[in-house]
Structures are given as structure tokens and as C-alpha cells.
Amino acid sequence: IEDNRAKIQGFFEDGNWKDYNIKVHALKSSARLIGAMELSEAAKHLEEISGEEPLDIEGIQKETPLLLSSYNEYRDLLSPLLDNADAATEPEDDSDKPLLDEGGLKEAFAAIKESVDALDYDSVDFIMNSLSDYRLPDAAKDRVSKIKKCISDFDWDGVIEIVAV
16 A cells, blocks of 8 residues: 555656556555445546546646545555565465476466456455465566565556566
8 A cells, every 4th residue: 555655646746647547547446446435436536637638737736635645544444454464475485385387377377367357356366375375486486476566556457467478
């Protein structure tokens, strides 16, 4: 949450409306997924006024601080969950797990892409959990880590970019 909030604020302060628009779009979707409907609606409105010509700069300047304040409230509400998630990211010893071969990895990435395209995020979660049952080839560890980061940021476009490579 903090990374995304900081990016929205940075793009806002820099007047980088293209990236600002992308981030508020992502916030709209992720807020809806957790039931934060007011936050989602505020992000939706900012997405609309920052993505159409002419830009409503005055509206963006007025409403972005309200959006960021609301985002901070959710960060505070969710902080106990986020603290537990950070603790769960400790590297684990996977030497006793079977090695997932390149074919299996390609199948997993194709299934992730298909699931994201279908907006089936439960399947994405299932696939990612299944991957944790295997030892990954060294070349794939960074890629899977990036996918996990995108998923945690609700950056579904980023997931598609990574698995399409």
C-alpha cells in the first residue's frame, strides 16, 4: 500500500498524468477487491478526469489529497495483516522440494496469464501457492518474485507482462 500511495503522490506532484492515471486505475481495482468501495469510486473518478482530454487539473489537485488520505486510513486498518505478510516473506529452504522443470514453469505462467485474463484471481492465487511446492530453477526465481510483487500490488497488467516473456 505504501509503495503505491507514494507512487500516486509522486506522479501527482510531478504532473506525470499518464502514470498517475495507470496507478489510480490499479487502485480502483484493488480497492474494489477488498471491499473498499468508496476508495474505489474515488479512484475511478480520478482515473476518468486524469485520462481524458482536456485534463481536469483543478479536480485532480482538489481530490488527490482526499484519495491519499482515504488510502492512508486503509493502510492503517490493514497494517496488522500487512505486518504478518512481511513476516511470511522470509526465504525458505526449498532443497527438499522437487525441481520444477521449464515445461512445468511455462504451463504455470500460461495458466496465470489465462486466469488474469479471465479475472479469476482465486486461480492465480492457487497457481502461485502450487509453485511454492516446488524448487524453482535459479533463472525463474526472480521472475516469480516479480510476479508475487505485482500480485501484492494488484498490478495485473504487470503480471501479464512478466508471464508473457
